Structure formats: structure tokens, C-alpha cells
Amino acid sequence: MKRTVWAWVLVLTLGIAGAQTVGNEPPPDLSPEVFEIAKKLRCPVCRGESAAESNAGVTEEMRRQIAEMLAEGKTEDEIIQYFVDRYTEWILYEPPKRGLGLVVWLAPVIGLGLFGFGLYSYMKAAARREAAADAVGEEDLARLEAELAQDDGSGGQA
Numbered sequence: 001m002k003r004t005v006w007a008w009v010l011v012l013t014l015g016i017a018g019a020q021t022v023g024n025e026p027p028p029d030l031s032p033e034v035f036e037i038a039k040k041l042r043c044p045v046c047r048g049e050s051a052a053e054s055n056a057g058v059t060e061e062m063r064r065q066i067a068e069m070l071a072e073g074k075t076e077d078e079i080i081q082y083f084v085d086r087y088t089e090w091i092l093y094e095p096p097k098r099g100l101g102l103v104v105w106l107a108p109v110i111g112l113g114l115f116g117f118g119l120y121s122y123m124k125a126a127a128r129r130e131a132a133a134d135a136v137g138e139e140d141l142a143r144l145e146a147e148l149a150q151d152d153g154s155g156g157q158a
Helices: 004-017 032-039 057-071 076-087 100-153
Strands: none
Touching: 032 057, 032 076, 057 076
16 A cells, blocks of 8 residues: 555656646747747637647737837836736736735645645545554454463363
């Protein structure tokens, strides 16, 4: 049973380690600066895609606007604020680390902590059950040996 639990822990660890988000390399037709800013913005029409990886028409327009704003000399923060003003904070691909967004950031950590506590509790209870089963077995064996010795000592008299 212990091997099964450790096998699942290994599978989960490798799965988490293998998970990837948006690639780090911009496509050849997109400048690295535009790509980095677009990665921080959500596609308004796609589900779960950033403006950098989506091929929707609206994200192509967003990337064009980002390139124009960069050419005008605007900073990354000013460009991101432009999209936040236009779409609200929802447009940010990563939620802000304050307010309700903080819950989104802390939920996985709390979930992993609860999972670890549950796994620890389960393993501890399983070890206790195993120890109790061994102890009961030894007590029963001692009692049976005592009864056998008592029966032998009586000489078979009834």
C-alpha cells in the first residue's frame, strides 16, 4: 500500500513539473517586446489563452496597438494600464496579487497544504491500524498459548 501512495506522489510531482504555460519564444512575425506584453494580457474572446498565443482577430488588433504604443515611447505599465482601463482587470492574464485576486494566488498553496495534511493523516492512521493489527495478533497468540498450556497441564481431565 505504501508503494502505491508513493507512486501517486511521484506521478503528481512529475505532472506538476511537466506543466507548461505560454512558450517563452515569440513567433517570428512578432517582436519580443510586443510578445512579452501580450503574454500578460488575456484574449477577450478565447478561453484560457493569452493575447500572445491567440490567433483571434481582436488579439491581432491588440498586438498591433501594443506595437504602436511601444513605437510612441509608452512604457509596458502604461500599455497594460490602457488595456485595464478599456477591459477592467479581467484582461490581465495573471490576476493581481491583492484583494480577491490574492485568493486565486493562495488557493493552490492552501489546496496543496490540505492535500499534504490529508495524505499525512491517512498514512499515520494506516500505520496505526497496521500496528494495532499486529498487537492484537500477538495478544491473541499469547492467550491461545496460555489456554493450550492450561489444557495440557490439566492432563486431559474433564
